[in-house]
Amino acid sequence: MGLLTKDFERAPCTVEISHKFESLHAHVRFNNGAVIYPGDEVKVHGEEIMAPFGEIVIEDREATIIRASKLEQLWTRLTGDFEVMELCEFSFSEEVTL
Amino acid sequence: MNAPLKHTSDITDAEESLAQQEAQSVLDSKSATEVAMQNTLLTPRFYTTDFDEMDAIDVTPVREDWDKLIAQMVSDPNKGHFKKNEDWDHVDWENMEPGLKKEFIDFLISSCTAEFSGCVLYKEMKRRGNNKDITQLFQLMARDEARHAGFINDALREAGVAVNLGFLTQKKKYTYFRPKFIYYATYLSEKIGYARYITIFRHLQEHPEHRFHPIFKWFEEWCNDEFSHGEAFALLMKTDPKLTSGFNVYWIKFFLTAVYSTMYVRDHQRPAFHAALGVDPDWYAHEVFTKTSKLSEQIFPITLDIDHPRWQSGLERMQKANADLAKATEEGRFLAKIGAQVRAVSAFVSLITIPARKHKVPASTRLEPAY
Numbered sequence: 062m063g064l065l066t067k068d069f070e071r072a073p074c075t076v077e078i079s080h081k082f083e084s085l086h087a088h089v090r091f092n093n094g095a096v097i098y099p100g101d102e103v104k105v106h107g108e109e110i111m112a113p114f115g116e117i118v119i120e121d122r123e124a125t126i127i128r129a130s131k132l133e134q135l136w137t138r139l140t141g142d143f144e145v146m147e148l149c150e151f152s153f154s155e156e157v158t159l
Numbered sequence: 160m161n162a163p164l165k166h167t168s169d170i171t172d173a174e175e176s177l178a179q180q181e182a183q184s185v186l187d188s189k190s191a192t193e194v195a196m197q198n199t200l201l202t203p204r205f206y207t208t209d210f211d212e213m214d215a216i217d218v219t220p221v222r223e224d225w226d227k228l229i230a231q232m233v234s235d236p237n238k239g240h241f242k243k244n245e246d247w248d249h250v251d252w253e254n255m256e257p258g259l260k261k262e263f264i265d266f267l268i269s270s271c272t273a274e275f276s277g278c279v280l281y282k283e284m285k286r287r288g289n290n291k292d293i294t295q296l297f298q299l300m301a302r303d304e305a306r307h308a309g310f311i312n313d314a315l316r317e318a319g320v321a322v323n324l325g326f327l328t329q330k331k332k333y334t335y336f337r338p339k340f341i342y343y344a345t346y347l348s349e350k351i352g353y354a355r356y357i358t359i360f361r362h363l364q365e366h367p368e369h370r371f372h373p374i375f376k377w378f379e380e381w382c383n384d385e386f387s388h389g390e391a392f393a394l395l396m397k398t399d400p401k402l403t404s405g406f407n408v409y410w411i412k413f414f415l416t417a418v419y420s421t422m423y424v425r426d427h428q429r430p431a432f433h434a435a436l437g438v439d440p441d442w443y444a445h446e447v448f449t450k451t452s453k454l455s456e457q458i459f460p461i462t463l464d465i466d467h468p469r470w471q472s473g474l475e476r477m478q479k480a481n482a483d484l485a486k487a488t489e490e491g492r493f494l495a496k497i498g499a500q501v502r503a504v505s506a507f508v509s510l511i512t513i514p515a516r517k518h519k520v521p522a523s524t525r526l527e528p529a530y
Contacts, residue, residue: 078324082242085271085308086278086301087324090286099207099335109325114316127330141335147204148280148336148344149418150273150352152266153425153432157485159261 068128070095076105077119080112089124100129100137199315200323201272205333206280210287212338218292221394224525225292228390232299240380241310247373252318255371262432263372264318271311271322277345278304296391303384314374339407342396343414347455349389351418354450356382357530362438369437386528393458397524403460411459416511419448419463423474424481444474450530457524461515469513477506 072095078087089105097103105124112118129137218225252260278301285297312322336344360378363370370376396402403411426433426440433440445465452462464470484499 079305080312080324082309082313084302084305085275085312085322085324086282086305087275087326088279088282096287097207097333099333102330102332103205104330105328107328109328111323111325137333138335141206142337142340144204144334145336145340145344146417146421148276148341149348149421150270150277151422151425152270152273152355153262153429154265154269155425156265157428157482159265 064131067130067133070126070128072124072126073121074105074124075119075121076110077117078110078112079117080114081117082115091124091126092121095126097126098129098134099141100133102127102129199268199320201275201326204276205331206283206341207333207335208284208338208341210284213284213288213293214290216290216293216395216398218394218398221397221524224523225394228387228394228525229292229295229299232296232387232391235302237303237306237380237384241306241377243313243373246376250317250372256431256435258431259371259435260318262429263435264315264320265429266432267311267315267318267374268320268322271308271315274304274308274311277301278308280341280345300388300391303388307381307384310377311374314372339402339410342392342402343411344418346389346392346396346458347414347418347451349385349392350454351422351447351451352385353382353389353528354447354454354530355422356385357528358443358446358450359436359438361530362436366437369435371435383528389454390525393524396458403458403520408460412461412463412511412515415455415459415461415463416507419444419451419465420474420477420507420510422447424478427478428482441471454526456518456520457526458520460520461517464513464516467513469509473506473510473513477503477510480506 073092075090075092076088077090079085089103103124103126105122107122110118110120255263281297281301281304285294285301288294288297315322356378359375360382363375401407423440423444426444430440433443448463448465452465456462480499480502484496484503487493487495487499
């Protein structure tokens with residue numbers, strides 16, 4: 062990882078999307094143990110995965126991890142905290158009028 | 160004739176479950192072509208944190224309370240609760256007043272996204288952590304959030320809104336939060352969520368004529384999940400006294416002020432929703448703040464002085480500035496925008512500088528839902 066340069070990495074991954082009544086969830090797991098650091102970007106390749114209602118879809122895919130540069134990682138660590146309010150739920154969107 | 164369909168959450172046999180899901184999906188594609196479904200892409204955010212720091216948490220000082228709480232969550236008292244039964248009355252979406260319908264769908268989508276993002280965050284912590292106590296907790300919380308999201312999703316489908324989980328194949332960036340900020344924000348979010356849901360539930364028990372949708376009947380058990388999650392974060396903070404003392408008390412005050420004022424502003428932007436429930440948003444805000452403050456005394460050494468003369472006026476100024484800001488942005492009036500931003504910041508400063516109320520934090524943290 063360079064100070065200013067980004068690295069690209071390919072990683073096999075498993076995508077799980079559940080569109081069931083009792084559980085609505087979606088996760089990506091990297092199968093080669095790749096770890097995501099602050100500021101990294103992840104792109105899962107291929108068609109959009111759509112799970113019909115009532116089903117779980119599990120697919121093996123390829124992902125590209127775009128590694129943040131050293132500087133970008135530092136910046137994300139320093140400034141990420143400003144967005145922490147996103148973790149709070151307020152029942153409504155921030156739109157002033159709908 | 161066929162035996163009544165079991166719900167998938169009650170089925171223990173995989174074959175039976177598969178057969179039923181297949182039957183449901185046929186039904187689904189048929190109904191999907193009948194109604195033109197409005198498509199909503201869920202866009203949760205993705206986070207990383209300092210996982211080594213989280214692994215280093217040692218729950219030994221609160222072991223007894225911790226084990227009891229985890230055992231209660233493992234026993235899963237709400238299993239099977241989040242499904243429609245005969246209490247789910249018919250919803251007349253067609254004839255719902257358009258203003259109310261818009262605000263109510265915004266409520267459902269925002270709540271679904273929030274539950275969903277919670278699930279993604281908790282699952283990520285579960286996966287990256289190595290501390291068994293912590294990973295077990297996050298796994299249990301992710302289970303609850305996914306269940307809530309599924310339940311809201313079902314209510315949305317009835318309204319003709321289909322959520323799209325296709326976001327995973329879009330490029331997404333991971334931001335970073337310090338663990339302690341995650342504790343403060345999620346603890347407060349879970350406890351204020353409990354206070355919000357239970358206040359509406361108790362109000363509708365007294366005024367059932369205002370219950371314009373059956374989902375509110377599920378709020379009581381629902382908020383008990385939020386309550387337990389909040390308890391878990393309170394115990395996590397209890398393991399390290401530094402988190403709730405010294406300079407961190409200022410952070411706590413910041414989070415309390417930010418969460419309360421954001422809630423106030425957002426609620427006041429949805430007048431039709433509150434009018435339909437027969438709830439005055441000012442009364443509601445005060446009720447929710449009072450309950451949340453009482454609960455948060457379990458771990459935070461301060462509460463906000465919500466009866467201070469500057470409190471209500473600060474909230475009102477903040478709400479007004481926010482509305483003006485949106486209007487100025489829409490109309491592209493640059494100076495008006497700056498003016499509104501300055502007023503919003505000054506209102507926030509006025510709120511956060513109200514002296515906080517101090518109290519002695521109880522030795523034992525655990526609470527039970529009592530409202």
